[in-house]
Amino acid sequence: MPELLLVEAVNDALHVEMERDDSVLVMGEDVGTLGGVFRATSGLQERFGPDRCVDTPLAEAGILGTAVGLCMAGWRPVCEMQYDAFSYPALDQLINHVGRYRWRTRGKMSFPLTIRMPYGGGVRAPELHDDSPETYYVHAPGVKVAIPSTPADAKGLLAAAIRDPDPVVVLEPKLHYRTLKEEVPEGEHVIPLGKARVAREGSDLTIVAYGAMVHVALSAAEALSGDASCEVLDLRSLKPLDEDGLLASVAKTGRVVVVQEAPRVCGFAAEVAAVLAEKAIFDLQGPVIRVTGYDVPYPYWQLEDAYMPSVARVVDAARRVLAS
Amino acid sequence: MSRVLPAEADLRRIIGDGETIPDGEVDGLGADELRALYRDMVLLRTYDERSVVYHRQGRIGTYAIFWNHEAMQAGSVLALESRDWIFPGYRESAIGLLRGMPVSTVLSWWRGHPAGWWNPQEFNVASICVPIATQVPHAVGFAWGSRLKGEDRVALALFGDGATSEGAFHEGATFAGVMKAPVILFCNNNQWAISTPLAKQTAAPTLADKAIGYGIPGVRVDGCDVLAVYEATRDAVERARAGDGPTFIEAVSYRAAPHATADDPSVYIDPERVEDERENECVGRYERYLLRMGALTQSLAEEIKQEALDLMRAGIAEAEAEPAGDVSLVFDHAYADPPPSQAHDLAELRRILGDA
Numbered sequence: 001m002p003e004l005l006l007v008e009a010v011n012d013a014l015h016v017e018m019e020r021d022d023s024v025l026v027m028g029e030d031v032g033t034l035g036g037v038f039r040a041t042s043g044l045q046e047r048f049g050p051d052r053c054v055d056t057p058l059a060e061a062g063i064l065g066t067a068v069g070l071c072m073a074g075w076r077p078v079c080e081m082q083y084d085a086f087s088y089p090a091l092d093q094l095i096n097h098v099g100r101y102r103w104r105t106r107g108k109m110s111f112p113l114t115i116r117m118p119y120g121g122g123v124r125a126p127e128l129h130d131d132s133p134e135t136y137y138v139h140a141p142g143v144k145v146a147i148p149s150t151p152a153d154a155k156g157l158l159a160a161a162i163r164d165p166d167p168v169v170v171l172e173p174k175l176h177y178r179t180l181k182e183e184v185p186e187g188e189h190v191i192p193l194g195k196a197r198v199a200r201e202g203s204d205l206t207i208v209a210y211g212a213m214v215h216v217a218l219s220a221a222e223a224l225s226g227d228a229s230c231e232v233l234d235l236r237s238l239k240p241l242d243e244d245g246l247l248a249s250v251a252k253t254g255r256v257v258v259v260q261e262a263p264r265v266c267g268f269a270a271e272v273a274a275v276l277a278e279k280a281i282f283d284l285q286g287p288v289i290r291v292t293g294y295d296v297p298y299p300y301w302q303l304e305d306a307y308m309p310s311v312a313r314v315v316d317a318a319r320r321v322l323a324s
Numbered sequence: 325m326s327r328v329l330p331a332e333a334d335l336r337r338i339i340g341d342g343e344t345i346p347d348g349e350v351d352g353l354g355a356d357e358l359r360a361l362y363r364d365m366v367l368l369r370t371y372d373e374r375s376v377v378y379h380r381q382g383r384i385g386t387y388a389i390f391w392n393h394e395a396m397q398a399g400s401v402l403a404l405e406s407r408d409w410i411f412p413g414y415r416e417s418a419i420g421l422l423r424g425m426p427v428s429t430v431l432s433w434w435r436g437h438p439a440g441w442w443n444p445q446e447f448n449v450a451s452i453c454v455p456i457a458t459q460v461p462h463a464v465g466f467a468w469g470s471r472l473k474g475e476d477r478v479a480l481a482l483f484g485d486g487a488t489s490e491g492a493f494h495e496g497a498t499f500a501g502v503m504k505a506p507v508i509l510f511c512n513n514n515q516w517a518i519s520t521p522l523a524k525q526t527a528a529p530t531l532a533d534k535a536i537g538y539g540i541p542g543v544r545v546d547g548c549d550v551l552a553v554y555e556a557t558r559d560a561v562e563r564a565r566a567g568d569g570p571t572f573i574e575a576v577s578y579r580a581a582p583h584a585t586a587d588d589p590s591v592y593i594d595p596e597r598v599e600d601e602r603e604n605e606c607v608g609r610y611e612r613y614l615l616r617m618g619a620l621t622q623s624l625a626e627e628i629k630q631e632a633l634d635l636m637r638a639g640i641a642e643a644e645a646e647p648a649g650d651v652s653l654v655f656d657h658a659y660a661d662p663p664p665s666q667a668h669d670l671a672e673l674r675r676i677l678g679d680a
Contacts, residue, residue, distance in 0.1 A: 029518070030518045033592045055524050058486035085454075086456070124386075126385060126388075127452075294654060300437060316676050
């Protein structure tokens with residue numbers, strides 16, 4: 001198996017899926033000639049032509065809105081939003097149409113579109129290149145959300161998203177586009193949505209995380225290894241959520257810390273905590289503690305390390321749960 | 325009601341080429357004003373060129389270059405009174421320098437340091453908008469609101485060619501027309517949105533033609549001719565002050581540098597075209613004009629450039645001397661009246677960082 005960077009694995013998935021299904025069409029700002037500002041779509045226009053790897057005007061609502069129409073015309077669009085915080089003009093289309101249209105047609109029409117975008121902080125970027133917007137997307141009925149943490153998952157989850165009959169948002173941790181290199185299966189590689197991954201086995205505490213925070217969780221588990229055996233559960237997909245995987249881990253450990261980079265209020269960690277309150281209350285031996293970004297605007301980058309959930313903060317939370 | 329006509333296809337131009345195209349003049353600009361305008365352009369140019377160097381030296385972060393945009397920025401701002409407001413995008417990050425903003429403030433923003441902020445009311449320069457075209461409706465609302473309050477001040481919104489594809493531009497321009505807002509919608513058409521050329525951005529023959537759909541006059545100027553930019557903006561400001569509403573100005577130039585320090589244009593741009601544009605860049609064009617007109621000497625030009633360099637040296641030193649921001653700045657000012665959880669968050673963070 002070739003070793004690929006996370007961004008190369010995204011690129012590989014796009015090549016494989018476009019080869020496999022000639023209705024798959026990639027569109028977005030700078031995705032064609034340039035191959036995307038992160039080079040995630042590099043080589044697609046040369047291989048598949050400008051009609052299947054389309055440089056669009058600078059208009060995110062237009063990208064997603066025309067993708068709805070492209071679905072109706074029989075295409076399977078994969079829309080790139082250039083950055084997390086620049087995807088928001090598309091929310092009107094996403095909430096009002098993308099997630100509702102199947103329902104409006106009583107399932108007669110499918111909207112198998114994919115939205116993929118780099119997300120998250122820690123990259124010393126200028127203002128508004130750092131957001132973790134998963135809550136906005138996961139909150140929209142009819143829309144699925146996946147967030148890979150590794151190159152192999154970046155390929156497999158994107159392939160699943162493209163093949164899914166429903167709209168799927170895939171958030172790619174830009175911090176790790178070029179920091180992680182690992183073996184990625186060649187050719188077709190699909191990781192079903194809704195199946196979490198045990199990134200590290202343990203028996204005393206479960207750290208639930210997704211995306212870039214999986215690596216923070218793994219470092220925290222390692223830091224705690226002299227004192228406690230920590231399991232790290234990588235959710236991979238927020239909707240559908242692998243409740244069975246989550247509940248199985250918690251039944252084993254009884255203690256939970258949930259880590260997310262996004263601000264705390266109504267973030268996905270709150271959803272995880274709510275599921276545990278509803279379905280695992282008798283397994284829990286302590287409070288479910290969230291470690292999250294703060295409920296303030298993402299700071300300028302010289303202060304971003306103080307904002308982002310750190311290994312120290314996860315360790316601190318874990319010790320509090322373990323002491324309870 | 326007067327009828328809004330399609331924009332002229334030709335670009336308004338005042339500065340000649342020293343050969344076949346004769347130099348023109350702008351009424352009301354004496355030698356002192358002409359030299360002050362040169363000083364502004366040199367300041368912006370020096371800021372931009374030094375910033376690219378500072379980035380390479382690791383002293384600032386990723387930086388959006390505005391080389392060859394100085395005429396559009398300095399020319400349009402010169403047409404304003406100090407009470408008028410400027411609404412910049414990221415390509416105009418240093419436009420506050422023209423209003424006396426310290427160099428270190430702008431550098432701090434690019435350094436990701438919390439000192440990189442300003443009070444818009446101090447300079448009448450709004451905060452930089454990083455998403456595309458989002459400042460357009462802000463400027464329109466400000467102009468509209470000022471008119472409602474009976475205050476004589478206009479707003480200048482600066483944005484690029486790519487921005488005219490965004491919904492925020494369309495909606496802002498729609499409001500501007502309907503509300504007869506005293507606003508100038510100033511489009512710096514450098515013909516590229518990162519790698520996307522204008523031909524892929526719009527099928528309209530000119531961007532100024534878009535204005536007709538909003539009931540707004542559209543004019544086109546040579547964006548590398550600072551005097552043409554100034555004159556067109558001055559006309560627009562006069563219309564706005566007279567209660568005749570907004571004007572759309574399409575200033576046509578060429579992005580003769582990368583989009584930002586993280587961009588590699590060799591993948592998508594014709595290097596020969598870039599070379600041609602660099603030879604005809606806006607600061608040199610104006611400098612040669614002033615020399616021909618006798619309003620500037622080589623030695624004064626050198627002096628002005630040296631002054632700008634000195635200002636930059638002092639500015640970067642000042643920015644680098646800023647002490648590291650306290651973590652409380654992560655939390656401060658997000659709310660006038662913060663939720664109680666915030667104090668707890670800060671206390672917990674301090675405990676974990678060991679600086680309680």
